[in-house]
Amino acid sequence: MKTTLILGATLIFLASTSQAQHHHNMHDMHSHEGHMHEQMVDGKALEVDVERFDNFVSDIPGDKIAVVSVQGMVCDFCARGIEKSFGKNNQISKIDVDLASGKVLLGFQSDAEIDQAYIEKQILNNGLNTTAIQVLGD
Amino acid sequence: MGGHTLMAYSNAQADKIYWHYTPNIKYSLGIDYQEDKITEQSFASARFTYLLHRKNTATSQRNLYLKSGVGLNDSDNHFYGLAGDWETRRLFVGFSAQQQSGQGYDLFEQTFKLGVAPYLGDYGDLHTWLMIETKKNDFDDRRTTYPVLRLFKGGALVEIGYHKKTDWDVHLMYRF
Incomplete structure (x- = not known):
C-alpha cells in the first residue's frame, strides 16, 4: 500500500x-x-511601444517594417505631413505616427526595397529630423 | 511637402482671410484680404513667410519666422515682422513683433503667448491648449492680457481669446 x-x-x-x-x-x-518587437536589429532591441507595435503588425503579416525615430514631432500638423508624404508611396502598406514616443512605423510590402535615404528625405521635407531607422524583415 | 493653409482672423483691428501655399518647409507664399475696422478700408495683400531657423529635439521644436506682406493695389499698405515659437507636446511659448504701415496709420505690435496642454492626446485626437496672450501696440500704451483657448484636431485649429476692452480675438486655420 x-x-x-x-x-x-x-x-x-x-x-x-x-x-x-x-x-x-x-x-x-x-x-x-509572432512578437516582432522582441527581435534585435543590428544588435539593438527595437525601441517601440510594444502594444502599439504588435497592433501595427497584426494585420500586415509578412510585410517589412521600418521603425523611424523622429525629432521635432510635437503636434498633429507634423504627423499629418508625414502621413501624407509616405501615403503617396504605393509600396507602403501601413503608416503609424506615435507622437508620444516620436516614432513612425512604416509597413512595406514584402517585395519592397527599403531605402533609408528615401525615408530620411521624406521626414526632412516635413521639417523634422531622423535620428534612427530600424528595419525588420529585410 | 506642398501644403495649403486657409486662415481667418477677427479682432478689434481687422477681419482677415488668408490663404498660403508652402512649397517646402523654408517658405510660404500667400494672399490675404482684410477689412480694417479702424479706417473701414478693405484691401488685398501678397504675403511671404520665411523660416529663418528651426531646431528639433526629441521632445520639442523651435522656430523663427520672417513675415511680410505688401498691398496688391497700394504698396504703402505693407507689414513686416518676426515671429517665433518653442513647443513641446505639453508647453507652448510664442512671440511676434510686427510693424504695419499704410491705410492711414502705422502700427507696431508685440505679442507674447504662453500655453499648456492639460492632457496629451494622440495623433488624431482633439488637442486642447489653455493659453495666456499679452499684446501691446501703438493704439494703447497699456499691455492687454487675456486668456485664449486653442482647440486642435487633425488639420483644423480654432483659437478664441476674449478681453473686455478689445472684445473677441478669433483665429481659425485649416491645413490641407
Whole structure:
C-alpha cells in the first residue's frame, strides 16, 4: 500500500512537472514567436511601444517594417505631413505616427526595397529630423 | 511637402482671410484680404513667410519666422515682422513683433503667448491648449492680457481669446 502511494505520488509529481514544462514551453512560444518587437536589429532591441507595435503588425503579416525615430514631432500638423508624404508611396502598406514616443512605423510590402535615404528625405521635407531607422524583415 | 493653409482672423483691428501655399518647409507664399475696422478700408495683400531657423529635439521644436506682406493695389499698405515659437507636446511659448504701415496709420505690435496642454492626446485626437496672450501696440500704451483657448484636431485649429476692452480675438486655420 505504502509502495503504491509512493509510486502514485511520484507519477503525479512527474506528470505535473511535465505539464508545467509543457506550459512553460507554450509560454515561451507565446512570448517569442509572432512578437516582432522582441527581435534585435543590428544588435539593438527595437525601441517601440510594444502594444502599439504588435497592433501595427497584426494585420500586415509578412510585410517589412521600418521603425523611424523622429525629432521635432510635437503636434498633429507634423504627423499629418508625414502621413501624407509616405501615403503617396504605393509600396507602403501601413503608416503609424506615435507622437508620444516620436516614432513612425512604416509597413512595406514584402517585395519592397527599403531605402533609408528615401525615408530620411521624406521626414526632412516635413521639417523634422531622423535620428534612427530600424528595419525588420529585410 | 506642398501644403495649403486657409486662415481667418477677427479682432478689434481687422477681419482677415488668408490663404498660403508652402512649397517646402523654408517658405510660404500667400494672399490675404482684410477689412480694417479702424479706417473701414478693405484691401488685398501678397504675403511671404520665411523660416529663418528651426531646431528639433526629441521632445520639442523651435522656430523663427520672417513675415511680410505688401498691398496688391497700394504698396504703402505693407507689414513686416518676426515671429517665433518653442513647443513641446505639453508647453507652448510664442512671440511676434510686427510693424504695419499704410491705410492711414502705422502700427507696431508685440505679442507674447504662453500655453499648456492639460492632457496629451494622440495623433488624431482633439488637442486642447489653455493659453495666456499679452499684446501691446501703438493704439494703447497699456499691455492687454487675456486668456485664449486653442482647440486642435487633425488639420483644423480654432483659437478664441476674449478681453473686455478689445472684445473677441478669433483665429481659425485649416491645413490641407
